[in-house]
Amino acid sequence: MPPRLRGKSTLLQVIAGHLAPLGGTCRTLARCVHLDQRLATLDPRRPVLVQLQEARPTASEAELRMRLAQLGLDARQVARPSGALAGGERLKAALACILYADPPPQLLLLDEPGNHLDLPPWRPSKPCCATTVGRWSRCRTTTCSWTGWR
Template sequence: MTLGNQRADGRIRLLLSELQLPFGASEPISLTVHGGERWHLAGRNGSGKSTLLKIIAGQEKEAGGECQVHGSVCYLDQHFSLLDPAQSATDNLRRLHPQRSESELRTRLAGLRLRRDDALRPVGQLSGGERLKVALLAVTSAPQPPDLLLLDEPDNHLDLDSRLLLERALADYGGTLLVVSHDADFIAALRLDHRLVLGSPAVG
């Protein structure tokens, strides 16, 4: 499972100008992110890392300044909130990708060892690794991979196999990646070569 062969086009995908967070770090943020860049978003707990990602994803409103996003965005947090926990894996995928047939989606789920009963159980009853598989299918089943992928500690509560699956899925992603994580090994595996630290002092 991969996020496609999208090329790093170098276009401006994110422009933050004197952005003020409603919660967390008080310093305004100015930043330009280009297509194909891979960013580690670091800072102490409460510094506003998740808030910033939600602003970029359009789920929260900035307190001041400007946030410009150019291209499609996908936000994936540690709770996989793009999924409805009351719906089954199959129903979630049909809701998110109505252009895909149910048989095709079931085949994709089976390819990740989510068969029959597992594919029909409410997502909220699945393990963290199983929910990750459904969430990654939700992202990779789109006709085009997102231009900007926001990951908010998605490696939390995952077993080793699930983490490796996530790392492999992101290995060839050519779009823009912004990741919140405190795990140095995970950060290294994703080859994050840019870093933004919120607040002071901060930890990665």
């Protein structure tokens, strides 16, 4: 993992199409969603359940409540504005709105997803890409990773 302030968030924004690259081009062929550190995909004034209903309008309210409960969000939490939730609860709500959307993204770009969780740092059991310093590598999961940092 590259050290802080090395442009990881900026790179994700370029891949997602929110920023233009300083040089060259960036083209993402998959339908992608960028979940940034601020969880900006959620409207802090609106209840989680309402936002999930908009993301998946064909699902029943009961199904959506069940999905949210599976993530640990109870009936009281999903009725509150998302801005009133704790950090980990907001992360779960944002993930629910992205992953249960219709259609779901083909590529999910997570920017510091552990910031809001009280979990020990996770490490993948094995890398999905071969290390290629300074070049893009293609993973078997159809995502890309930048391995240019040391």
